[in-house]
Amino acid sequence: MAKAIMYDATKCTACRGCQAACKQWNELEAEETKNTGSYENPADLSYRTWLKMRFTEVENGNGLAWLFTRRACMHCTDAGCVQVCPTKAVNKTDSGIVYIDREKCTGCGYCVEACPFDVPRLDGSRVTGKAKMFKCILCKDRVDNGHEPACVKTCPPGALDFGEREDMVAKSEARVAELGDDALLYGDKELDGLHVLYVVNHPLKDHKLPVNPEVSPAVTLWQDILKPVGYGVVGIVAGGLLLNYMVARARMVKAKEGK
Amino acid sequence: MTHHEVEKYSAGARWFHWTITAAALVLAITGLFLYVPAFSSVAEGGATRIVHRIAAVIFILAPLLFFLMKPGRSFHFIKEIFSWGKDDLAWLKAAPDYYFGGDEKKMPPQPDMNTGQKLWAVVAFFSALGFIFTGIFMWFLKDTLSAGVFDWMVIIHDLCFIVGGAMLLVHLYLGAIHPRMTESLKSMVKGKVSAEYAQSHHGKWYKEVAAREAAAKGTPGGQGKQQAH
Ligand code: HEM
Ligand code: SF4
Ligand code: SF4
Numbered sequence: 001m002a003k004a005i006m007y008d009a010t011k012c013t014a015c016r017g018c019q020a021a022c023k024q025w026n027e028l029e030a031e032e033t034k035n036t037g038s039y040e041n042p043a044d045l046s047y048r049t050w051l052k053m054r055f056t057e058v059e060n061g062n063g064l065a066w067l068f069t070r071r072a073c074m075h076c077t078d079a080g081c082v083q084v085c086p087t088k089a090v091n092k093t094d095s096g097i098v099y100i101d102r103e104k105c106t107g108c109g110y111c112v113e114a115c116p117f118d119v120p121r122l123d124g125s126r127v128t129g130k131a132k133m134f135k136c137i138l139c140k141d142r143v144d145n146g147h148e149p150a151c152v153k154t155c156p157p158g159a160l161d162f163g164e165r166e167d168m169v170a171k172s173e174a175r176v177a178e179l180g181d182d183a184l185l186y187g188d189k190e191l192d193g194l195h196v197l198y199v200v201n202h203p204l205k206d207h208k209l210p211v212n213p214e215v216s217p218a219v220t221l222w223q224d225i226l227k228p229v230g231y232g233v234v235g236i237v238a239g240g241l242l243l244n245y246m247v248a249r250a251r252m253v254k255a256k257e258g259k
Numbered sequence: 260m261t262h263h264e265v266e267k268y269s270a271g272a273r274w275f276h277w278t279i280t281a282a283a284l285v286l287a288i289t290g291l292f293l294y295v296p297a298f299s300s301v302a303e304g305g306a307t308r309i310v311h312r313i314a315a316v317i318f319i320l321a322p323l324l325f326f327l328m329k330p331g332r333s334f335h336f337i338k339e340i341f342s343w344g345k346d347d348l349a350w351l352k353a354a355p356d357y358y359f360g361g362d363e364k365k366m367p368p369q370p371d372m373n374t375g376q377k378l379w380a381v382v383a384f385f386s387a388l389g390f391i392f393t394g395i396f397m398w399f400l401k402d403t404l405s406a407g408v409f410d411w412m413v414i415i416h417d418l419c420f421i422v423g424g425a426m427l428l429v430h431l432y433l434g435a436i437h438p439r440m441t442e443s444l445k446s447m448v449k450g451k452v453s454a455e456y457a458q459s460h461h462g463k464w465y466k467e468v469a470a471r472e473a474a475a476k477g478t479p480g481g482q483g484k485q486q487a488h
Contacts, residue, residue: 086292087299106302108293110413113406126399129308218410226414230294230421237425241432247359249438255361 002096003143004165004187005152006172007070008199009207010179011159014039014053014068018151018160022051022072025139025150045071047123047134051151058206069207070160073098073119073136074187075195080114080215083223090120090133096165096195097138107131116191116213138195165195172197191215264451265468267371267461272332275325276447282321285314286390287424294420312398319391339372340380350374361439368462379430386423389415 016039023030028048033041040055051072058065075098081090082098089104090111100120111120111133124131139149147153148162161168169188176183176199183201187194190213204211268276289311292302301307326333346367351374353365372380393412396404404412435444442456457465 086294086296087303088296089303104300104303106293106299106308107305108302108308109401112401113409115406118406124305126401128305129312129398130305216407216410218407218414222410222414222417226417226421227294230417233421233425234428237428241428241436244359245432245436245438248361251360252438 001094002165002193002195003138003163004075004096004168004195004197005138005149006161006163006168006197006199008159008161008172008175009068009070010175010183010199010201011157012053012068012070013157013159014055015156016041016053017154017156018070019049019052021150021154022136023049025142026050045119045121045135047121047132050134050136054208056206056208058202060202060206065202065206067202067207069200069209070196070198072196073138074117074191075136075138076116076190077192077194078215079191080116080219081111081120083215083219084110084114086110093140095143096193097140097143098195099137099140100133100135102132102134105132107133109133114215114219116210116215165193168197172199175199263454265454265457265465265472266450267446267452267457268450270450271325271329273447273450275321278321279318282314282318283427286311286318287420287427289314290420294417315391315394315398318387322387336380337384339370340377340384343374343377347374347377358433358437358439363459368466369460369464371461371464373461375433379426382423382426383430386419386426389419390423393419 022028028050031042031046031049033043036043038055040053042049042052045052051070054069054071056067056069058067075096077092077096079090079092079098082088082092085091086108087104087106089101089106090098091101092098107122107124107130109122109131112122120133120135122131122133139147139151142149152160152162161171169185172185172188176185179199179201181201182203183199184204186198186200186204186209187196198207198209200207200209289302289307292298292307346369349365349367350369353362353367354375356362357366393416396412397409397416401409433440433443434447437443440460442452442460446452452460454465454469457468
C-alpha cells in the first residue's frame with residue numbers, strides 16, 4: 001500500500017530536528033557551513049544532506065512572512081529520475097518510496113538533471129566520472145519494518161506525520177479546511193501524486209514549490225521516442241545488410257556457374 | 260592476373276584509420292551499456308565510463324595529430340568528401356543493382372573515394388563533431404549546464420550514436436564482408452590493391468595513377484613511386 005509523509009508548514013517551527021534526525025539515522029557526516037545571515041543551514045542539499053529546511057522571507061500586504069519549507073525527495077509517482085536511470089538503480093517500491101540501490105548506480109548523473117525538484121546529488125570525481133547518487137529514501141529500512149521515518153518520529157510540534165497515503169491525503173484536506181483562507185494541499189495530484197504532501201497557507205511560489213511540476217518533455221523525447229527509434233533504425237539496417245549479403249552471394253555463385 | 264599492385268593508403272592514413280576505428284568501437288561498446296537497459300549491469304561499477312573517457316581522448320587527439328602532421332592531406336580529404344557532382348547521383352542510382360546483383364555497367368568510374376565512401380565520411384565527420392561537442396559538455400560542464408540543456412546534449416549524443424552507428428555497420432559490412440569488396444579491407448591493412456581491383460572499383464583514380472606511373476617510368480631517374488592516398 002502507498003505510504004506518504006505529510007508536512008504541515010503551518011505547524012513547522014523550523015527547529016530542524018528532522019534534519020539532524022535524518023543525519024543520525026542514515027549516518028551522514030556533518031558539513032562545515034558558513035553563516036550567511038540566515039538560520040538556513042547548510043545552503044543546499046548534498047550527498048550527505050538529504051533533508052533540509054528552507055527559510056524564505058517574503059514581504060506581503062501584512063508585512064513580513066517568514067516561511068519554512070521542507071526540502072527533500074518528493075517520492076513522485078511519475079518520477080523523472082526513475083525514467084532516465086540506465087540501470088534502474090533508482091526504482092519505485094510498492095509503498096511509493098523512490099529507492100536508490102547504490103550497488104547498481106553507475107554515477108551517470110542523468111537523474112540529477114531529470115528531477116523536477118533538484119534533489120539527487122552525486123558524490124564522486126568529475127574527471128573520471130566515478131560517482132554514486134545520494135538522496136532521501138524515505139527511511140525505507142525503517143518503513144519496511146513498520147516504523148515511521150526518522151524525521152517524522154523526531155518532529156516536536158507534530159508538523160510531520162506518516163501513514164497510508166489515503167489517510168494522509170484525508171488528514172491534509174481536513175487541515176486545509178480547518179485553516180481556510182489561502183491554505184492549500186500540495187502533492188496530491190502533482191506528478192500523478194507525490195508521496196510527500198504539503199499543507200501551506202502561503203502562495204506556492206513564496207515557498208519556492210514549483211507550480212505544476214512536470215518531467216521535462218526532453219526526457220520523454222529521449223526515453224520514449226529516440227531510444228525505440230534507435231533500436232528500429234539499427235534493426236532495419238542490420239536486416240538490410242543480411243539480405244544484401246544473401247542476395248549478392250547467391251548472384252555471384254550463379255554468375256560463376258554461368259561462365 | 261598480373262601481380263601489379265598500386266598504393267592506395269599511406270602508412271600515416273592507415274594508422275589514423277585504425278586508431279580512430281579502435282577508439283570508436285570502444286566508445287560505441289561502452290556507450291551501449293548505458294543505452295541498452297539489458298546490458299546496463301556492466302556499467303554499474305563506473306569502470307566503463309572511465310574506458311569511455313580514455314577512448315574519447317584518443318578519439319579527439321588522433322584527428323588533431325593527423326591534421327598537424329599532414330595538413331595538406333587533411334584539407335584535401337575534407338574538400339573531397341564535400342565535393343558532390345553528377346557522377347555521385349548516377350552512382351547512387353546504380354548502386355542497388357551493383358551491390359545486390361553485381362551489375363557494373365551503370366556504375367560511373369569513381370575516384371579514389373566512391374560516392375558511398377564519401378557519404379560515410381560526411382556522416383562520420385558530423386557525428387564525430389556531435390559526439391565531441393556534446394561529450395565535452397556532458398563530461399565537464401554537467402554542473403554548469405541547466406538541466407534542460409544537459410538533457411538535449413545527451414539526446415544529440417544519442418542521435419549521433421543512432422545515425423553514426425547505423426552507418427558504421429554499413430561501413431564495416433562493405434569494407435570487410437560484402438562479397439564483391441574483395442580488396443577493400445586489404446587496402447586499409449596493407450595499403451595496396453591490385454591493378455584490377457583499382458581499375459574496376461576506382462577507375463578514375465586508377466587512370467591517374469597509371470598515367471603517373473607511365474610518366475615516372477619514362478623519366479630518367481624516376482622511381483615509379485606515386486602519390487599515395
Ligand atoms: C564514436 C564516438 C562515441 C560514441 C559511439 C559514444 C556513445 C555514447 C553513448 C551511446 C552514450 C550513452 C548515452 C545514453 O545513456 O543514452 C554515451 C555517453 C557519454 N559519452 Fe559518448 N560516445 C562517443 C564519443 C564521446 C566523446 C568524444 C566524449 C567526450 C568528449 C563522450 C562523452 C560521453 C559522456 C560524458 C557520456 C555520459 C555518460 C557517462 O558519463 O558515462 N563520448 N556515449
Ligand atoms: S523528487 Fe526528484 S529524486 Fe525524488 S522521486 Fe521525484 S524525481 Fe526522483
Ligand atoms: S546517477 Fe545512478 S541513480 Fe542516477 S540515473 Fe545514473 S545510474 Fe541511475
